[in-house]
Amino acid sequence: MxxxxxxxxxxxxxxxxxxxxxxxxxxxxxxxxxxxxxxxxxxxxxxxxxxxxxxxxxxxxxxxxxxxxxxxxxxxxxxxxxxxxxxxxxxxxxxxxxxxxxxxxxxxxxxxxxxIRKDPNAPTIELPGKVVISGAALSAAIKAASVVSDKIALGIDPEKGIFYMEAEGDTDHIRLELGDDKLISLVPVQARSLFSLDYLKDMGKTMSKAEKVEISLGIDHPVEFTFDIADGKGHVMYLLAPRIEAD
The missing domain is CATH 3.70.10.10 (Proliferating Cell Nuclear Antigen)
Incomplete structure (x- = not known):
C-alpha cells in the first residue's frame, strides 16, 4: 500500500x-x-x-x-x-x-x-581517493571532454594535490586540473581510471543540479558518485565500471 x-x-x-x-x-x-x-x-x-x-x-x-x-x-x-x-x-x-x-x-x-532483474548487492569495493566538487563544475568538465573523445580519465595526483579529468581523441586533447582552491575537499590518494563519456553525460545532467558531488576513485576501479537531492532528504549514488585501456 x-x-x-x-x-x-x-x-x-x-x-x-x-x-x-x-x-x-x-x-x-x-x-x-x-x-x-x-x-x-x-x-x-x-x-x-x-x-x-x-x-x-x-x-x-x-x-x-x-x-x-x-x-x-x-x-x-x-x-x-x-x-x-x-x-x-x-x-x-x-x-x-x-x-x-x-x-x-x-x-x-x-x-x-x-x-525485472533483482536488486544488485550494495558495492563493497574500496575506493580510497575522495573528491568533493560542485555538480555544475563536474557537469561542465564532462561536457568539455565529450567534444574531443568518447572516454575520460578521472584521477588524483597526490604529489600535486590535484584532481584531474583528461580526455584524448584521435587529434585533440583536453586536461582539467583542479586543486584545493577549486574543490570543496580532496583526499590526495593516487587514483586513475578511464570511463565512458556516454554514461557520464547522462549522469552529469542530474549531477549538475547538486550543490556538491562526492567522487570516490581507485586505480582501474569503478567510480562512485554520491549526492543529495530534495534539500538533503533524498540521496543518489551512481557506480560506473571502468573501461579497459589499450596498451
Missing part, C-alpha cells in the same frame, strides 16, 4: 536520476520512504536512490514492491507544471499506480517484477 503526496519538481528530479541509466526498475515502498537500486542492461552502471518520508507532503506506506516503467512516468511528468503537487496511490494487491495532479488522474499499469 502507498498513499503519498510530493512536490512535482522533487519527483521529476528523482525520476530523471533513475532515467539516466535505466528504463525500468523495482521501486520499494517502506514506512521510511521510497528506494530503488538497479543496474543498466549492459551491467556497466548502477544507481541507488532513496527518498526519505520527510520529502513528502504526506506519506503512508506498508512494505511493497512495484515494477515501474520509467519512460511512462517521465511522459506523465512532462504534463506537470512547476509547483504542482503529485499524489501517488497504490492499493493493496493492485497492479496499477494512480498518479494525480491538477485535474489529471493517470492509472499506470505496473510491470511484473518477475521480469
Amino acid at each position: 502507498l498513499d503519498a503526496t510530493i512536490d512535482a519538481d522533487v519527483f521529476r528530479e528523482s525520476v530523471d536520476a533513475i532515467a539516466a541509466l535505466v528504463t525500468e526498475c523495482r521501486l520499494h515502498a517502506t514506512e521510511q520512504g521510497l528506494r530503488t537500486r538497479t543496474v543498466d542492461t549492459a551491467n556497466v552502471a548502477m544507481i541507488s536512490l532513496e527518498l526519505e518520508k520527510d520529502v513528502f507532503e504526506s506519506y503512508q506506506a506498508t512494505s511493497s514492491e512495484m515494477g515501474i516503467d520509467i519512460v511512462k512516468i517521465k511522459n506523465v511528468l512532462s504534463m506537470m507544471g512547476k509547483g504542482d503537487q503529485v499524489h501517488l496511490a497504490l492499493a493493496e494487491e493492485s497492479r496499477k499506480l494512480e498518479v494525480s495532479f491538477q485535474s489529471y488522474q493517470y492509472s499506470i499499469t505496473l510491470l511484473d517484477t518477475n521480469t
Whole structure:
C-alpha cells in the first residue's frame, strides 16, 4: 500500500536520476520512504536512490514492491507544471499506480517484477581517493571532454594535490586540473581510471543540479558518485565500471 503526496519538481528530479541509466526498475515502498537500486542492461552502471518520508507532503506506506516503467512516468511528468503537487496511490494487491495532479488522474499499469532483474548487492569495493566538487563544475568538465573523445580519465595526483579529468581523441586533447582552491575537499590518494563519456553525460545532467558531488576513485576501479537531492532528504549514488585501456 502507498498513499503519498510530493512536490512535482522533487519527483521529476528523482525520476530523471533513475532515467539516466535505466528504463525500468523495482521501486520499494517502506514506512521510511521510497528506494530503488538497479543496474543498466549492459551491467556497466548502477544507481541507488532513496527518498526519505520527510520529502513528502504526506506519506503512508506498508512494505511493497512495484515494477515501474520509467519512460511512462517521465511522459506523465512532462504534463506537470512547476509547483504542482503529485499524489501517488497504490492499493493493496493492485497492479496499477494512480498518479494525480491538477485535474489529471493517470492509472499506470505496473510491470511484473518477475521480469525485472533483482536488486544488485550494495558495492563493497574500496575506493580510497575522495573528491568533493560542485555538480555544475563536474557537469561542465564532462561536457568539455565529450567534444574531443568518447572516454575520460578521472584521477588524483597526490604529489600535486590535484584532481584531474583528461580526455584524448584521435587529434585533440583536453586536461582539467583542479586543486584545493577549486574543490570543496580532496583526499590526495593516487587514483586513475578511464570511463565512458556516454554514461557520464547522462549522469552529469542530474549531477549538475547538486550543490556538491562526492567522487570516490581507485586505480582501474569503478567510480562512485554520491549526492543529495530534495534539500538533503533524498540521496543518489551512481557506480560506473571502468573501461579497459589499450596498451
